[in-house]
Amino acid sequence: MTRAKPPAVILAGGLATRMGGGDKVLLKLGKRTLLDHILDRLAPQAAPVALNANGAAARFAQYGLPVLRDSVPEHPGPLAGILAAMDWAAGLGAPHVLTVAGDTPFFPPDLAARLGTQSGAHPVLATTDRVHPTIGLWPVALRGELRAALGSGTRKVMLWADSVGANRVVFEGAAHDPFFNINTPDDLARAQRYL
Known part of the structure; x- marks a missing residue:
């Protein structure tokens, strides 16, 4: 049986x-x-695709993507983006939503399929030598719990994900970390070399 592509944010x-x-x-x-x-x-892995970003959506107009703002004020971090992704996917009637970080350009071409092998009632997170908490497949049914956790001050993705029984899928064998993320100008220079 062919599994449908998940929506992604x-x-x-x-x-x-x-x-x-x-x-x-x-x-x-x-x-x-x-x-x-x-x-x-x-x-190729997910459809439809949206972008979680705050501020004026017009700066992304050339991409033709839905732009989802955080529904929680004051930039509480990626958990708010995950909640926005869950809310959007719920509106599509999807059971899960895939998230990837906007600074992680080298993730595997089979990410959605491999995370999907563990999908169910719990989040599934990508792992190499460490867990990558923003790269995951999230059950939309958990959005009420996530909203409550954000309301009570939870900000760390791993803290919440572990509290709801997150599973992990290990990605091994790449020449460099496929989830390498670009946080600094030095990281961007490294990414240029990987490219």
């Missing part, structure tokens, strides 16, 4: 303070933006 709602501010997804990697590279990898 690119998490780009952070403040990018270590990069000097702005939208990391719009930084150039080679001749294209990080968002271009991410969409190239994500589009």
Whole structure:
């Protein structure tokens, strides 16, 4: 039986303070933006795709993506983006939503399929030598619990994910970490070399 592609959300709602501010997804990697590279990898695996970002949505208009704002004020971090993703997917009638970080352009082309092998009532997180908490498949049914956790002050993705029994899928054998994320100008230079 062929499993339907999950909807996916690119998490780009952070403040990018270590990069000097702005939208990391719009930084150039080679001749294209990080968002271009991410969409190239994500589009064959997931549909539809949306972007979680705060501020004026018009700056992403050329991509033609739904832009989902955090529903929790004051930039509480990626958990708020995951909640926005769950709420959007619930509106689509989807049981799960895939999230990827907007600064992680090298994730595997079989990410959704491999995380989907463990999908069920619990989140499924991508793991290499460490867990990558923003790269995951999230059951939409948990959005009420996540909203309550955010309301009570929970901010760490792993703390909440573990509290609801998150599973992990290990990705091994790549020449470099497929979930390498770009936080600093030095990281961007490294990514240019990987490219």
